[in-house]
Each structure stands twice: as C-alpha cells, then as structure tokens.
Amino acid sequence: MNEQIRGYLVEAKPYYKPVANEVELFRAAYGRRMPMILKGPTGCGKTRFMEFMAWSLNKPLITLACNEDMTASDLVGRYLLDADGTRWHDGPLTVAARHGGICYLDEVVEARQDTTVIIHPLTDDRRILPLDKRGELVHAHPDFQLVVSYNPGYQSATKDLKQSTKQRFGAIEFHYPKQAEETAIVAHESGVGDDIAAKLVGIAHRSRGLRGRGLEEGISTRMLIHAGLLIADGIKPREACALAMAKPITDDEDMTQALNGFIEAYFGP
Numbered sequence: 001m002n003e004q005i006r007g008y009l010v011e012a013k014p015y016y017k018p019v020a021n022e023v024e025l026f027r028a029a030y031g032r033r034m035p036m037i038l039k040g041p042t043g044c045g046k047t048r049f050m051e052f053m054a055w056s057l058n059k060p061l062i063t064l065a066c067n068e069d070m071t072a073s074d075l076v077g078r079y080l081l082d083a084d085g086t087r088w089h090d091g092p093l094t095v096a097a098r099h100g101g102i103c104y105l106d107e108v109v110e111a112r113q114d115t116t117v118i119i120h121p122l123t124d125d126r127r128i129l130p131l132d133k134r135g136e137l138v139h140a141h142p143d144f145q146l147v148v149s150y151n152p153g154y155q156s157a158t159k160d161l162k163q164s165t166k167q168r169f170g171a172i173e174f175h176y177p178k179q180a181e182e183t184a185i186v187a188h189e190s191g192v193g194d195d196i197a198a199k200l201v202g203i204a205h206r207s208r209g210l211r212g213r214g215l216e217e218g219i220s221t222r223m224l225i226h227a228g229l230l231i232a233d234g235i236k237p238r239e240a241c242a243l244a245m246a247k248p249i250t251d252d253e254d255m256t257q258a259l260n261g262f263i264e265a266y267f268g269p
C-alpha cells in the first residue's frame with residue numbers, strides 16, 4: 001500500500017452497534033465496488049458506521065465535508081506554488097482513486113451540482129477520473145470506492161442530487177436504533193448507567209414523535225450522548241437535558257415546553 005494512503009487506515013476498532021443488516025449489505029456493495037449513499041437523519045450513526053466499515057474491510061478512509069463553495073479542484077487537486085515553481089497536488093478524491101481507498105463525501109448535497117458531476121465517470125463502469133488541468137486520466141485503483149452521506153428531507157428542490165448522480169449509487173437507509181440498542185450506545189459512549197441512558201432514549205423517542213409537527217427533526221443519538229456526558233460529569237439530569245437536547249433544536253416557546261414536559265416525565269420536576 002502506498003505510504004500517502006496508508007496514513008488513512010483506521011487503526012483502532014471503532015465502536016459500532018449494528019441496527020439491522022447494514023454491515024452485511026455494505027460488505028456486499030464494497031465487494032462490487034458499488035458507489036453508495038448512506039441516508040438518514042443527523043446524528044444517527046452514519047459517520048461511525050463508515051469508520052467501522054473501513055476498519056473492518058482494512059481500507060483507508062478519506063473523508064471530506066462538502067459545502068457550496070467547494071469546487072472540483074477541492075476534490076481532484078490543483079497546482080500550487082512552492083520553492084521550485086508550481087507543483088501538482090492531488091485532492092482527496094484523487095488520492096483515494098489513485099492509491100485505493102474509500103472516499104467518503106459528507107453532506108454531498110451541499111456541493112454545487114457542477115462540482116458533483118466530477119464524480120460521474122468515477123461512478124460508472126469506466127471508473128476513471130479525468131484531471132483536465134493536468135492532462136491526466138486516472139484509472140481508479142481496484143480498492144477504490146466512493147461513498148456519500150445524505151440527510152433526506154432537509155434540502156430544497158434546488159439542493160437535491162441530480163437523478164443522473166443518484167442513479168449511479170446504491171443506498172442504505174439509517175434510522176435511529178431501537179430503544180434497547182440506543183440505550184446501550186448512549187451508556188457506552190457517555191459513561192452513564194443503563195437506567196439513565198434508558199430515560200434519555202425515552203425522551204428522544206417522544207421528541208421524534210413531534211417531527212413534522214413543530215420540530216424539523218427529533219433528538220438524535222448524538223444529542224443523547226452529549227446529555228449523558230454532562231450527567232456523567234455531575235450535572236443534574238434536567239439541566240443536562242435542557243442544555244444538550246431541548247435548547248439546541250428549537251426556539252419555539254410551545255415546543256420547548258413540550259420537550260421540558262418529556263424531560264420532567266423521566267427525571268422529575
């Protein structure tokens with residue numbers, strides 16, 4: 001394995017608790033080097049899953065968070081000036097394609113569509129990446145796979161992926177874990193006991209029922225871990241829940257009261 005890409009291997013086994021058969025499905029998709037979309041609400045475990053899979057497949061993982069100012073050069077590379085003049089620097093997508101690794105583009109819908117099309121020849125049976133500025137055609141390494149993450153529902157019509165992009169990928173949908181699993185995850189990640197973790201999960205469940213009825217999104221696993229970490233540090237559960245779970249997700253008075261009601265139902269007034 002090339003030295004530059006070796007640094008992207010995931011060294012320690014990431015803690016990941018499967019919620020369905022996603023590990024098996026992803027393994028099969030990687031076997032075919034199928035480009036994949038990981039879909040699901042924020043804070044439900046997509047990034048952790050990707051780290052776990054890269055570790056388990058023993059492949060380097062290069063992650064890039066997308067944003068609307070991102071250009072094709074940020075993905076494929078550019079000429080940079082140094083002491084000896086201008087020198088070409090491969091971008092993260094090119095490093096993964098050239099040397100063999102998984103390139104994970106987080107929040108891919110944030111990138112402009114004219115940037116996203118750069119991945120098209122890489123994600124069909126050609127598996128090539130043209131570096132126009134350099135006059136080079138990179139043939140993807142056999143280990144290369146492209147994976148993108150995507151939060152369905154948040155983006156407007158103008159900020160969706162083109163059909164011609166979507167149809168190059170397979171997709172795995174993620175949901176928040178079942179109550180018992182989510183409790184185990186929150187306890188493991190934050191250090192609180194199962195009893196407190198179960199209460200945090202109970203509050204989250206109720207909040208998720210308000211999705212689309214005043215809340216854009218329910219309380220995520222990530223937020224429960226934040227609350228758990230503060231509780232483990234000695235902060236009163238009610239205050240930890242307000243800080244980490246209720247206040248960040250809504251500014252609405254009625255919604256805040258509803259969430260506080262859920263918190264009191266589990267941790268008392």
Ligand SMILES: Nc1ncnc2c1ncn2[C@@H]1O[C@H](COP(=O)(O)OP(=O)(O)OP(=O)(O)O)[C@@H](O)[C@H]1O
Pocket residue numbers: 015016017018019040041042043044045046047048049149151177185189221222225
């Ligand atoms: N199935 C799981 N196993 C282990 N940990 C999990 C699992 N699901 C969620 N977590 C925990 O929840 C945290 C948030 O998950 P993660 O960062 O992977 O979310 P995400 O889906 O990538 O969110 P975003 O869309 O905002 O990037 C993780 O750091 C991890 O601690």
Ligand SMILES: [Mg+2]
Pocket residue numbers: 046047048106149
């Ligand atoms: Mg993520």
